[in-house]
Amino acid sequence: MEEKKFQPYIPADKVMPEFTVVSVVLGALLAILFGGANAYLGLRVGMTVSASIPAAVISMGIIRMVLKRDSILENNMVQTIGSAGESVAAGAIFTLPALFMWADEGLCDVPSLLEIGLIALCGGVLGVLFMVPLRSALIVKEHGVLAYPEGQACAEVLIAGEEGGSKASTVFAGLGIAAVYKFVADGLKLFPSEVAYEIPAYKGAGIGMDVLPALAGVGYICGVKVSSYLFAGGVTAWFVIMPLIALFGGDAVLFPADVSVNELLATGGVDAMWSKFVRYIGAGAVLAGGIMSLISSLPLIVRTFKDAIGDYGKKGAGNSTLRTDQDLSMKVLLVGVLGIAVVLWLVPTIPLNLFSALIVIIFGFFFATVSSRMVGLIGSSNNPVSGMAIATLLISTLLLKATGNGGTDGMIAAITIGGIICVIAVIAGDTSQDLKTGFLVGSTPKKQQMGELIGCVVSAIAIGGIMYLLSAAWSYGSNELPAPQAMLMKMVVEGVMGGNLPWTLVLTGVFIAIVVRVLGIPVLPFAIGLYLPIYLSTPIMAGGLLRWYLEKRKYASEKAKNDCVQSGVLYTSGLIAGEGLVGILLAVLAIWKVGDKSVGKIIDLSARGISIGRIGGLVVFAVLLFTIYLFAKKGEKSSKSE
Numbered sequence: 001m002e003e004k005k006f007q008p009y010i011p012a013d014k015v016m017p018e019f020t021v022v023s024v025v026l027g028a029l030l031a032i033l034f035g036g037a038n039a040y041l042g043l044r045v046g047m048t049v050s051a052s053i054p055a056a057v058i059s060m061g062i063i064r065m066v067l068k069r070d071s072i073l074e075n076n077m078v079q080t081i082g083s084a085g086e087s088v089a090a091g092a093i094f095t096l097p098a099l100f101m102w103a104d105e106g107l108c109d110v111p112s113l114l115e116i117g118l119i120a121l122c123g124g125v126l127g128v129l130f131m132v133p134l135r136s137a138l139i140v141k142e143h144g145v146l147a148y149p150e151g152q153a154c155a156e157v158l159i160a161g162e163e164g165g166s167k168a169s170t171v172f173a174g175l176g177i178a179a180v181y182k183f184v185a186d187g188l189k190l191f192p193s194e195v196a197y198e199i200p201a202y203k204g205a206g207i208g209m210d211v212l213p214a215l216a217g218v219g220y221i222c223g224v225k226v227s228s229y230l231f232a233g234g235v236t237a238w239f240v241i242m243p244l245i246a247l248f249g250g251d252a253v254l255f256p257a258d259v260s261v262n263e264l265l266a267t268g269g270v271d272a273m274w275s276k277f278v279r280y281i282g283a284g285a286v287l288a289g290g291i292m293s294l295i296s297s298l299p300l301i302v303r304t305f306k307d308a309i310g311d312y313g314k315k316g317a318g319n320s321t322l323r324t325d326q327d328l329s330m331k332v333l334l335v336g337v338l339g340i341a342v343v344l345w346l347v348p349t350i351p352l353n354l355f356s357a358l359i360v361i362i363f364g365f366f367f368a369t370v371s372s373r374m375v376g377l378i379g380s381s382n383n384p385v386s387g388m389a390i391a392t393l394l395i396s397t398l399l400l401k402a403t404g405n406g407g408t409d410g411m412i413a414a415i416t417i418g419g420i421i422c423v424i425a426v427i428a429g430d431t432s433q434d435l436k437t438g439f440l441v442g443s444t445p446k447k448q449q450m451g452e453l454i455g456c457v458v459s460a461i462a463i464g465g466i467m468y469l470l471s472a473a474w475s476y477g478s479n480e481l482p483a484p485q486a487m488l489m490k491m492v493v494e495g496v497m498g499g500n501l502p503w504t505l506v507l508t509g510v511f512i513a514i515v516v517r518v519l520g521i522p523v524l525p526f527a528i529g530l531y532l533p534i535y536l537s538t539p540i541m542a543g544g545l546l547r548w549y550l551e552k553r554k555y556a557s558e559k560a561k562n563d564c565v566q567s568g569v570l571y572t573s574g575l576i577a578g579e580g581l582v583g584i585l586l587a588v589l590a591i592w593k594v595g596d597k598s599v600g601k602i603i604d605l606s607a608r609g610i611s612i613g614r615i616g617g618l619v620v621f622a623v624l625l626f627t628i629y630l631f632a633k634k635g636e637k638s639s640k641s642e
Contacts, residue, residue, distance in 0.1 A: 006143060009159055010073060010442030012324040018073040019447040026062060027081025027451065028458040030055045035085030035459040037580025039093050039466050041214050043481045044583070048090040052154045052433060054171050054573040055082035060158070061168025072158050073443050079154060080434045080448050084124070084455025085462070087430035091423030092120045092463050095389060097476035097486035098415045098493070100467070104475060107408050115349045116464035119416060122340050122350075123423025124456030126361075129336045130368035130424065131431040132328050132449055138372055138432065139439050146376030151436030158441055167570055170631055174574020175581075177627060178213035181620070182582040185212065187589065189606040191617035194479075194535055198270055204246030205239050206270035209538035211621035214579040217572035219543025220628060226525050227537075227544025233285075233529020234537035236512075237278045242270060245277055256280075256502050274533060280502050282531025283488050284509025285516075287390050289523035292513070324439075326446040337361065344420075351412050355403065359396050360420050367392070367421055368428035375429040376436075385429075389422040393489055397496040406497060414493045427456065466584065473587035473600075484532055539621070543572070546625055550632050560636050567635020568628055575628075 196208030249261035495501030
């Protein structure tokens with residue numbers, strides 16, 4: 001569909017409230033809210049979810065129902081700013097916790113709030129600026145080719161604005177229920193949030209689940225296919241690889257463990273075996289999956305570069321008289337990119353030199369282009385940002401080592417480069433989805449791009465405090481905050497710089513990924529399932545199965561089916577946000593002391609022998625799944641009553 005044939009919901013010649021004080025303030029608050037929630041989720045599970053739709057729904061609920069304002073463009077601006085918080089958080093928590101882990105090991109100082117904030121801010125601003133010249137080529141010219149699924153879904157929610165009140169109540173219901181559930185489970189500890197069982201008859205195997213709302217929500221939003229790939233990876237690790245290590249390893253002492261496999265099982269159980277062996281196999285699989293996904297997209301990358309730069313140059317962006325065709329000017333882009341490059345080079349707080357800053361700019365534009373096109377094809381949720389970050393870390397670490405920047409300083413510089421690139425890639429993808437939404441509803445691109453920059457600034461200021469808080473409460477790499485992506489990045493950098501990785505295990509994962517690719521199975525979800533404990537992929541699978549059941553039921557119409565499934569998506573988005581926010585509250589309680597005890601320990605009921613046990617936890621989780629079903633059915637009933 002060509003640009004001249006497409007008419008947005010709000011025509012280009014109509015002016016409505018858009019970039020207002022209300023939209024900026026509300027968007028900034030949602031950026032902090034969803035940024036914090038997604039930071040906790042990503043550090044706990046290794047996955048984040050798009051905040052655009054829940055932000056749009058909450059915005060409509062507040063702006064329409066409370067403030068009695070009526071502008072779809074104002075609502076779109078709120079979700080544009082709000083979703084930037086989730087993206088900055090995702091980019092930061094996938095890499096920067098590695099610096100905290102090295103600080104715990106005594107290798108470096110803990111990164112300052114200013115350092116974290118500047119890294120996140122530079123990455124966020126570059127991600128937005130790099131996306132601007134791509135808008136015309138990707139969003140407008142390829143409107144009928146690139147779907148941008150989250151962007152289109154968000155536009156549909158905004159256009160169906162008269163339903164905003166009921167939809168917003170669904171998100172808030174999920175948020176409230178998950179908040180209470182999480183506080184009871186991990187605050188009061190009335191039941192254990194992790195239910196795990198070893199299987200004595202099948203030595204080395206184990207099963208279990210973290211009975212938490214966010215995991216069920218992730219599974220429901222991802223759907224049964226992605227959930228099943230994650231679960232298949234977990235089953236391969238915990239029911240194939242680990243029992244084989246136990247069978248053939250036995251009394252052997254295998255690197256990197258310093259005791260025999262039998263002793264490891266006797267003292268630490270299957271969790272210790274996963275930590276010492278399977279985690280490295282999973283890391284190899286994720287590494288291979290990320291690189292393969294980049295190689296397969298190379299033709300698209302080349303085409304995007306060519307189309308975007310050529311089209312932007314011909315068009316003279318920013319000079320069009322149409323409101324819906326105005327971008328930030330090339331002058332602003334060049335000054336902004338040059339300014340960020342100087343900050344990266346000269347500001348002492350950021351541990352980069354001129355060579356490292358150039359690596360960031362070159363790789364940043366490359367991966368912004370990759371991310372912008374890939375989210376158009378497969379959606380933000382499936383965007384292999386981890387793969388891009390790993391590829392960046394491998395190349396930058398090798399370049400730094402080759403130019404004499406080795407040791408701890410080289411490792412810190414590599415993670416800093418990886419952190420900025422990761423934020424760039426995630427923000428570029430998010431900006432693409434938001435600009436697609438704006439293209440469909442008739443927003444002004446220039447104002448949306450300004451909104452994205454505001455969202456980046458606000459969330460960059462907040463993310464440092466959130467990361468410090470979570471680190472003080474539980475520390476990264478712990479059972480409460482495994483920080484899987486950051487742990488993987490740390491292992492990659494250490495392995496290249498110091499040569500201390502168990503390469504046999506890593507290469508085993510690489511070749512498992514190759515086999516999976518040959519079989520036609522998406523590598524990254526399978527590899528992430530292989531890398532994460534099965535306790536995480538099991539509840540995700542439960543959420544995916546529930547969505548599969550709802551999608552397969554018979555409905556009176558296709559609209560009733562969509563309303564049912566989407567009502568579940570809104571509710572589970574609320575579940576994820578609710579658990580993330582209470583997770584941050586529990587972190588505050590864990591470090592807030594009254595006398596010689598933290599508040600977290602004071603409210604712990606399990607310490608007084610009050611608990612409904614593992615069976616009780618499974619029952620409560622089953623009830624939670626049933627609430628997802630009920631709220632999905634509520635959406636179907638609303639459709640029938642129209």
